[in-house]
Amino acid sequence: MYKDYNMNQITIPLNIEVMIPEDDIAVAVNDLVESIPAAAFEGFDHHFGASSHHPRMMMKIILCGYAQSVYSGRKIAALLTDSLRVMWLSQNRCPSYRTINRFRIHPHMSALIEEAFIQFRGQLQANDMIDADAIFIDGTKLEANANKYTFVFRKSVEKHQEALRAQSKLMYDTMYEEMIIPALIEESDEAITAGHLNTMHQALETVETDLTDTIDATEAVEDRKGIRARRSVIRKTKKRCADLREREMKYTGQLATLGDRNSYSKTDPDATFMRMKEDHIRNGQLKAGYNLQVASNNQFVLGFALYPNPTDTRTLGPFLNTMLEQFQHLPEKIVADAGYGSEANYEMIEDDYERTALIPYNTYYKEQKKAYKTDEMHPANWSYDVENDRYICPDGREIRFERYANRTNTYGETRQLKIYASDDCSGCARYDQCIKSDRQINKRIQKNMNLEYFKAQARRTLSMKENRKIYQQRKIDIETVFGNLKANLAFKRFSVRGARKVKIETGLALLALNLRKFRKIQADRLQKYGKSGDSSELIDESPLFLVFKGLYVPAPFFL
Template structure:
């Protein structure tokens, strides 16, 4: 009963527990679905975040998929993957930035080391570090504070025992100075603890929200001010076929590229297999994703890359200074530039991207570009080196495979279905149901509460150019 009530409320763009409770009292349809039972908003909200409901909804998605296959409503040969940003239920200007933490922590480490050296030099505290170049740890800062407390206590006792007014005044001045040091040390300790706590929340992210630690600040498509405003949100990934949502997941990464491999792993874990064709847009096109799909999952990627359209234009192909258009001497392993100079192979090299993925390159270099009349057009005007080319042949291989696959009639037709398969689902969710912002805090509650319910509700909404399957949607859900 609870599932029927919540699903119907979601189809009517009602996501609040209090508003669902109000519908149970006002709507005849809701009264019929609930059989005149009237659960409170607390019961509704507790039901949505109950871990048992998460298992129920996951099982429902698997049964839904099985029924779709049995009734030939979906083609099991391909899945279409795409992502969208969903705004978190968090305050908009509560950002914490990784770079800001790093800058403040670096300045604090320098100041705390300088203070430590001053205290040791003035013989206020004993030396507690052998290596003076390393930053002070939280424990060492706490130990410095303990030494200062002891020093203040000794001075207090000295003041109480001293009879000379002038001497007592001098001791008080010394105590005031040490109390100032103690205040600074306390501040460093609190900040050190705070920065470590913030970094433990961030992990490999660049930001988080103070009111929802899981949310990352991202650029949303709903940018009414046109100023690229960042809002706390999540990256929702779905896999569809025939506009049926077959799988879903939520990630904290703003970009789609890094979500592909974990998302495919979650689909394989849920259903036990993957379809032959993995279809997605250029946002997922990367060497690491192509390699994983082909080598690890043993599937065929139908995923374009960033330059897929541009490198087929006449302007791109006719640019003589574009190294992709240079002649290649396969026998001597050399590239020939527009001035007929040769760039020979020099060495193998590699680079790691910021996520740790290693890319292998071959470096080619011209012996002498100093007198070349085309140098200003071919290279940077102020360049003092010879022309170099770095070739990633793994990347070139994957690009050629994608171009080959997307030129074949069958796979080209499959890829052409992407825009009318997965993207309308997000349109229905945001424009028709009005779901653009989470109604619960914390990612895990969104994943087990809001998300599966809203995606199931999507199957019940009559869709403008998909009306022939509405009855099938309703019968499959079983409500």
């Protein structure tokens, strides 16, 4: 016996809404987008041309697709006819994949996504689901939509440009000696630019034209042969000059694209080549990508930013500014790992933002070990005479203050160091253990007192019980976000190119991640409430709670 199944039976079509479960992700997407103020959509208004699809509807179908790991515009367009979720959100309207892709990269999308994050954070705070006292910051690398063999490296460009300019200088000197061109540079070591090469090319064209006119006016065969031979040399030189000019313009443009970076991809010039953790071949191959910085609390993403530099140290300053200016959220405690623990970052957090940094420095954990504390050859464990400003080494010799010195790093930051030196280390039984350098005769110590102050402050801050508990939560909080993003949401590689478009796609993915996480927590608490019958298990039964009553999608992609 089979259940009744008849394709020829006439049925009355039902409203799709009644077929959507209350705890479906589509309901979550709809409620979130509807909670965004109308002012956030004003940037999509236009007063000329044909009418367009409503931005709320477009935002809903794209966000619903991202929440189901569907990132292609064509596949999202296919959901409009295949998925009940998306059919309900679009109210049976079917924008083309081109319309979806154009909306996704609209210039106002960045502001709309930021407003969505602000609204979502406000609802999290209303439901007491995040701690307003701290944010956890970390970074991960995501692969760009670029070919891995389209790299341009700064060192290679500079090397080829240097060789090209040497050839250009030789050509300029030859043409100047032959009085073909006037003096174009004032100093002998001045570089020959593309403008100089263009002037040289024009001068050679003039010489070629004059020689052609001379050939036409000359009747003697031998004279014509000599002039043609000279014109041939001029033509070859002109061709060579044009080639040098094009290459000079190419290298100059590449250096302008590089900016402060060491590499970029020809496919996506905003992407930088960096090492990825997803290295299946294990050959350390560089891939074009972006450095994603995320601020989270209770595994909810509260803000994000993308940077082209692969290291995290230089991203903290601009990222905190982004959190404060764009996402309007920068709590009292900034929690990050040792990769952010630099003198500039400590000083910035304390002086510029007046916040507390729960960030260890690079040797913080090493200093906690017994081997470090009992190493009598390490200057940090030597006796220090505050009154005379000197150190006493294990052999009893004095290392006195000698002078101040300034050191400037590759980023232009100047640090003031105190140099300590011993008068005589000859005859010391521990000389070979103490002095490792062949260029150094007596012991010398460099101390950055400003950094030492911040290191002592970091040790004191992290030793507090309350702060230690917050820092221990860091790995559980931020690393889970990256795991959910890459593993559960399958967001490992961008589908668009360019920093602006990549930022929009990242925001949509992280917003979808937040929705899934919120619904998971709410579903667990609702289930617990249903079993215990105790309404105190619920966070809040206010309209804000009811708005987010169904935000997780354990169901398959298509409904």
